[in-house]
Amino acid sequence: MSKIKGISFRKIVVYSLFGMAISAIINSCQSASEIEMAKYLSNGKDIYLARCQNCHGVNGEGLGELAPPLTDTVFLKDNKEKLACYIKNGVSEPMQIHGKTYQEKMPAFKDLHDIDIAQVMVYITNSFGNKQGMYTYEQVARDLQHCK
Amino acid sequence: MKKLTLYAAFGMLLFGAACTQEKKLPILGDREAKISKDANGNEKIDTVYKTIPDFKFLNQDSVEVTQDMFNNKIYVADFFFTSCTTICPVMHRNMKTIYDKYQGNPEVMFLSHTIDFKYDKPSVLKKYAQKLGVDGPQWQFLYGDKATVYSLAKEDYLVAVQEDSAATDGYVHQGWLVLIDKHKRIRGAYDGTKTEEVEKLKSDMDVLLAEKD
Known part of the structure; x- marks a missing residue:
């Protein structure tokens, strides 16, 4: 249970970082x-x-x-x-x-x-x-x- | 030990006294020493400071103006011309803020000499003053012939002015606002194109007004 939890937490972090990177690129590109x-x-x-x-x-x-x-x-x-x-x-x-x-x-x-x-x-x-x-x-x- | 404390206290007192001494503006320009003898035959040395000599010009109302108008007043003087499109607008924008601050103060006056002896006749100066938003005698705009005005600028107010056909508007001049005290002595010169210098002029004028003769 804790392992699954751990994985999903890691995934959340990775995805959210990725998402932030994408949005940063979009926003900075005027x-x-x-x-x-x-x-x-x-x-x-x-x-x-x-x-x-x-x-x-x-x-x-x-x-x-x-x-x-x-x-x-x-x-x-x-x-x-x-x-x-x-x-x-x-x-x-x-x-x-x-x-x-x-x-x-x-x-x-x-x-x-x-x-x-x-x-x-x-x-x-x-x-x-x-x-x-x-x-x-x-x-x-x-x-x-x-x-x- | 007791002595030391006493000295220290004395020193502190001296220091304190020095700090509360009233601020005084310097007196600018060449000076000379005049040696005279008093009634008992003792030699006495007086410092003679540079002063603005008497003048006679026409103002914006075509009235002849002499230094009598500035008796017992401090004033700010500058050199400009009405068709100047470079530094004059800035100088007069700034000078106007000083004028607004001291408007109605009977001890303060303003004096602008035109260096355009060809075009800036009194009627032109009058129109200029009105458009700048200046009405009344507290700010005098004076017209005079080239030789008199230019030598007054260079020799007495220590402001460089000259005709120059290569310049944008035909004349070049420095943008000093010169502060003159009640004894016609120069007490400061400030770059009229810089707001921080103009602020300094305003606070120096307060110092000069508070000065006891």
Whole structure:
């Protein structure tokens, strides 16, 4: 009786370890798109801190009426195909953000490549209360062709 | 043995006294010794500290401002320009938190000199101040000609500034926030782009305000 018990106990341990190993493998394997997204987010954050944060703030809160906040999700969504142009070429037209008008000039970031723009956009549109998913550098290239 | 205990107690007392001494900020800049004779003919040595010389500039309301405005006040000074997109936004974001802390305190003022003598006329400074969220005379934004402002920066506040066509916005300058006491002496310089240095400035301002002349 005790021997049977012993065997079955051993079996339980072995099976459960095996099961845990399998589930660990499954859980650690993110899908390729998730990995890509994580890569964009972390690179985007570095670019944001180096190039955007001085005006737009570490939490996207903006700076008085000098620089708009990046927390207006509706604005970001409605103007998504213009965002790449804003970053690459700068902005001088007034913008309505959170119902307020901002008309200070935003400088152009000519030295940012499509991939940099895509990454910083993914970071901005998925931080500060925004959650708008992926945006690839191919889309940046397409959007940049339609800049005004 | 008794003697030893006495010495030890005395030592401890001294140590304790040293620790409770009030904190004092250093006085920065070149200094010179001035030797003078008093009425009895005894020689007396005075230390003469560097002070900010008098100036005359237009502020954001196009009113002429001299050092009289800063009499009996401590103030924080910096050099910036309104179209600067690199360090100025960070400096003024941080300086604004100091302004908010001391807003309405009659002993504290703020002074920003623009180094963009071409574009930053008083009306531009006024608009900038309002957009930053600063209203009223406690924070002065001053406009002056290049020679006067640049030499004030370099010679007196010890902040490097220059025109540079290769720079992103046409000028380069250091981001120091300079703390000046009621006798126009420099008592500290803090990197306005670093939050921890700005926190240090805030606590040093409390020390300076508590200082007896």
